[in-house]
Amino acid sequence: MSLLTNPLFIIVYWIFCYELALLCMYGRINHTVSILFVSTIFLISIITFSIMKMMKGKELEPKSLINMKAWKYVSIVMFMIITVFYGVKIYKSATNFGGELAWFIDRLKNEASVEFEHNNIYMDGVEGIFKDINKEYALPKKLYMESDFHLEFNQEGTITSFDTFVYGKNADGEEESYLITYDQNKTSTITVRLNGHLNTDYDEEKLVEPLIRTVKVIPIKQTVGMWNEHTYGLVYYWKRNWGYNTEGIINMDENGMKQTPTKTTSEIIGYTVSIFVPGKEKEIIPARYNLLGEPEWSQSNTTQYQDEFEGNRQEIPNTDEQFYLSKEVGYRLDVMDKALGSTFYSLRKTIDGGENWVVINQNPFNGTVGSAAGITFINEELGFLRAARPSGTEGVLYRTNDGGISFEEVSYAMQEMKLDSGQSINPFDFPGLPFEKDGVLNMLVGQGSDGDYNGNSSGLYQSNDNGETWEYIKEVESK
Structure with missing residues (x-):
C-alpha cells in the first residue's frame, strides 16, 4: 500500500506503460526504447528503495499523506486504470496483426534462420540452398513453386540474394509451404517462413526439380565471364513458352552439350533458367537455358482455353x-x-x-x-x-x-x-x-x-x- 500511494511510483509507472504500449504497437523506436529503459530503471530503484525502507521499519511517505484515505483510493484507482488501459492496448497490438508485437510473435512461431553454407553458385548451384534448408526442415520430396525463383550473385560466384515461395506435401500427406529469402546486405543466414497463405494447384509446370537439374549442367561461370560485370542474375519462371523466338535460347542436355537454335518451325517450350545482367537486359541478351532430358520438359505444348459457356475450345500460346x-x-x-x-x-x-x-x-x-x-x-x-x-x-x-x-x-x-x-x-x-x-x-x-x-x-x-x-x-x- 505504501508503494502504491507513492506519487512518484504512479507517475513513473504511467510513463513505463505508455512507452511499452508504443513499443508493442510500432516496434523499436529509438526515442521510445530510451524512455522505456530510463523508466524501468526508475521503477526498479523506487521498488528497491521501498523494500529497504520497509525492512528497516520506516514509513515510506509522511504520515499526513499515508493517512489520507482519499489519496489511497485515488492512487489505487489510477494504478488499475493505467494497467487496464495500456494492458488492452498491448493485447490488441499482439493479436490479429494489430501491431508490431503480433508480427514479432508470428515470426517467433513461423520464421527461422538457417545457416547458409553452400553459398557459391559456381560450386553448389541452387541445390546447395535446399540442402542447407533441409538440415533444419525435412522438405517435401516434390516441391512446387508459388512464385518465381530470383537470385543474384557476384563475379566470384558468391550468392548475394535470392527469394522464392515453394510448397509441397510431406511424408504424411500434409501440405507445407516455405517462403525463402536471403540478402547478404542484411543477414548471413537464410530466412525461412512457414505456413504462408498460397494457392496450391500442384501444376507440374511449376516444379522446382527442373531448376535444380538445369543449374547443375549449365556453364554459369563461362556464361557470365563473357560479360565482365560485377553483378549477375538468375531467374526461373518454371515452364515457359517462347513461341518462335530463338533469341538467347540455348538447349542443354544433361551431359552439358548445348544447341543454339537459329530458326524453329514449332514453338519453343521448356523449363527455362535465364542468366542475365540486372538492369542491362536490353544491351546484353540473357542466356536462356532449356534442359533436354525428360521428354515432357521440352515438348511443344499449348493450352486449351475453354469457352465454358458454350463448350467450344481453341488453342492459344501457353504464356x-x-x-x-x-x-x-x-x-x-x-x-x-x-x-x-x-x-x-x-x-x-x-x-x-x-x-x-x-x-x-x-x-x-x-x-x-x-x-x-x-x-x-x-x-x-x-x-x-x-x-x-x-x-x-x-x-x-x-x-x-x-x-x-x-x-x-x-x-x-x-x-x-x-x-x-x-x-x-x-x-x-x-x-x-x-x-x-x-x-x-x-x-x-x-x-x-x-x-x-x-x-x-x-x-x-x-x-x-x-x-x-x-x-x-x-x-x-x-x-
Whole structure:
C-alpha cells in the first residue's frame, strides 16, 4: 500500500506503460526504447528503495499523506486504470496483426534462420540452398513453386540474394509451404517462413526439380565471364513458352552439350533458367537455358482455353508474357525492373518470327503492376494486356487499338451478387483475356486468389465495340 500511494511510483509507472504500449504497437523506436529503459530503471530503484525502507521499519511517505484515505483510493484507482488501459492496448497490438508485437510473435512461431553454407553458385548451384534448408526442415520430396525463383550473385560466384515461395506435401500427406529469402546486405543466414497463405494447384509446370537439374549442367561461370560485370542474375519462371523466338535460347542436355537454335518451325517450350545482367537486359541478351532430358520438359505444348459457356475450345500460346498472332508476328513483355512486389515491363514486337525484336512501348501498363498475367492480340491493331495486382487478389486489363503504341485501362461495371444471407458482394474482379466469337468480344472475369464465391465462378462479359465498353451477361460456373 505504501508503494502504491507513492506519487512518484504512479507517475513513473504511467510513463513505463505508455512507452511499452508504443513499443508493442510500432516496434523499436529509438526515442521510445530510451524512455522505456530510463523508466524501468526508475521503477526498479523506487521498488528497491521501498523494500529497504520497509525492512528497516520506516514509513515510506509522511504520515499526513499515508493517512489520507482519499489519496489511497485515488492512487489505487489510477494504478488499475493505467494497467487496464495500456494492458488492452498491448493485447490488441499482439493479436490479429494489430501491431508490431503480433508480427514479432508470428515470426517467433513461423520464421527461422538457417545457416547458409553452400553459398557459391559456381560450386553448389541452387541445390546447395535446399540442402542447407533441409538440415533444419525435412522438405517435401516434390516441391512446387508459388512464385518465381530470383537470385543474384557476384563475379566470384558468391550468392548475394535470392527469394522464392515453394510448397509441397510431406511424408504424411500434409501440405507445407516455405517462403525463402536471403540478402547478404542484411543477414548471413537464410530466412525461412512457414505456413504462408498460397494457392496450391500442384501444376507440374511449376516444379522446382527442373531448376535444380538445369543449374547443375549449365556453364554459369563461362556464361557470365563473357560479360565482365560485377553483378549477375538468375531467374526461373518454371515452364515457359517462347513461341518462335530463338533469341538467347540455348538447349542443354544433361551431359552439358548445348544447341543454339537459329530458326524453329514449332514453338519453343521448356523449363527455362535465364542468366542475365540486372538492369542491362536490353544491351546484353540473357542466356536462356532449356534442359533436354525428360521428354515432357521440352515438348511443344499449348493450352486449351475453354469457352465454358458454350463448350467450344481453341488453342492459344501457353504464356503470360508472349503472344504470337502468326508465325511471323509476335508480341513480348520484357521485365525491365522490379521493386516492392511490383514489376516494370516493356512491350516488343517481331515481324520475322522472332529473329528481330523492336520495342514499341516502354511502359505499356502505364506504371508498375504486380506481374503480367496475359497478353493477346485480336489483330495487329487491337490487343489486350492483363496484370495481377501485387496482392494477387484482383487484376486489371489494358487495351490498345493502335498495335501496342499506347494502352488504356479497361473499365467494366462490377456485377453485384447476392449471398444466401442477403448480403451483396462484388466477387468478379480479375478479368481474363478477351477472345472473339461470332464477331463479339467475350471476357470471363474471375475472382482472383481470394475468390470463394459459388465455387470460384466467373462473370461473362461481352463487347460489341472492340472492347471499349463491356456488358455483363451471366455467371459462369467453374469447371
